[in-house]
Amino acid sequence: MERVQFEQEQMLDELKDLVEKKLFTVKETKQILKQRTQYEAALVRRVAKKADFLRYAQYEMSLEQLRRKRAERLKIKSSPQTISDYALVRRQFNIFERALKRFKSDVGLWIEYISLAKKEGARTLVGRITARALQLHPNVPALYILAASHELDHLSPSSARSLLQRGIRMNGESVEMWREYVKMELGFMESMRRRWETLGISGESSAQEVMAGAVVTAVISKAVQALDNKQLVLELDELITSFPMPDRVRQSLLQHLYRQAPVHAARLIVERSPNVEGVAQAHELIVAANVSPQEYRELTSEWTLHVQT
Structure with missing residues (x-):
């Protein structure tokens, strides 16, 4: 039980800080300590289950949600930061790290951890987690898609493109990978089109080619060549049909898809x-x-x- 005692000691400063800020009462922090001790005891037993880690993480998420609501209601400033401002989120990350030491092969667990880090805005951590996950599970398209989505959220289309291209090299028969690659290029095309139209440079030949979907058509061609699959054509058709873009570009892309397959x-x-x-x-x-x-x-x-x- 040494690990349980160690974890208890690590909690004391943050619990004291929560009381000092009047976010939780002494009685509530005692209950938190008791509940955490029970979760920690479950994790150090000989055969800990994945569900034990997830229940613990969910408990910490609920605590953090409550802390934020109370801090907002009491109009407590987050600057300067004190230990209770970040300790609960850090504990959630720590629980997932410990879980993954035991369940490295569980892709769902990796995805939950990545989603949590994304939600908390831990950009660097997301990059590290996805790199580790992809090293262990290079044939899981969802991991590449999550990683690319994170890069796009932080305005890094070149990194997102590299991740998706790597995913396709490893999973060339995945309809999901090709669809997401086309979707990313559609998004890039539209963002460039709007930017260039705002700047008034739509007359340049390179700009015209991009805005007409030249890059997207090239990806569609590669996708159909790599995967002669009706489901691929269906999903690309639905994607192009629903994606916001000028109708002339949409019709051009659909015609290109139909000609390719x-x-x-x-x-x-x-x-x-x-x-x-x-x-x-x-x-x-x-x-x-x-x-x-x-x-x-x-x-x-x-x-x-x-x-x-």
């Missing part, structure tokens, strides 16, 4: 519009793409069934 695109068109108009649009697409005679026969046979039903 005409068979999958034709099937999607008919599934969405199982009528004469849908079949006519799909037929025009595959004729222009010059698909093989076998693919043509298969598609037209499918469409006959769609229209009949």
Whole structure:
């Protein structure tokens, strides 16, 4: 129980500070100490469970939420900082660190830790956690996506791009990775378009190419070449359709996607519009793409069934 006693000693200064600031009463801090001791005792037993760590972390999150509400109500200034301003969040991080020493293979635990660090604005910590997680789990697309999202939140598109490209090298058959890569480039395209239009430099050829979606079309081409997959085409179609951008750019990107994957695109068109108009649009697409005679026969046979039903 030496570890439990050590942790108790580490709590004393922050609990004293909470009382001095009138955020918690002496009675409440005694209850906190008792509750934490029970959680710590559960963690040092021979076979601690992941749920024990998560319950402890959740308790600390609730305490921190209550502390912040009371500090706001009492209009307590956060400057200069004292130990209770950061100790509860630091304890949450510490609990996850201890949990991951035992459960390194648990991807969900890594993701929860990263999400917590992001929520608390611990940018450097997020970078360190994701680097460790990716080293252990290089074939988990969600980790690359989380890491890239964090970089984008801090206005670092080049770092986000590098992370997604690395994720694709490791997970080239992941529809999720390719969709997020296209989504990131769409976001970059739109942010540049708005900035350049504000600055009045939209007439330059390089700016025109970016605003017309040149980078995005290149990524779409790579995605379809790497993954001949109907689900990929469906998700990219939905992404482009819903993403806020000028309609002319949207139509250009959709047409490019359809030209790159005409068979999958034709099937999607008919599934969405199982009528004469849908079949006519799909037929025009595959004729222009010059698909093989076998693919043509298969598609037209499918469409006959769609229209009949």
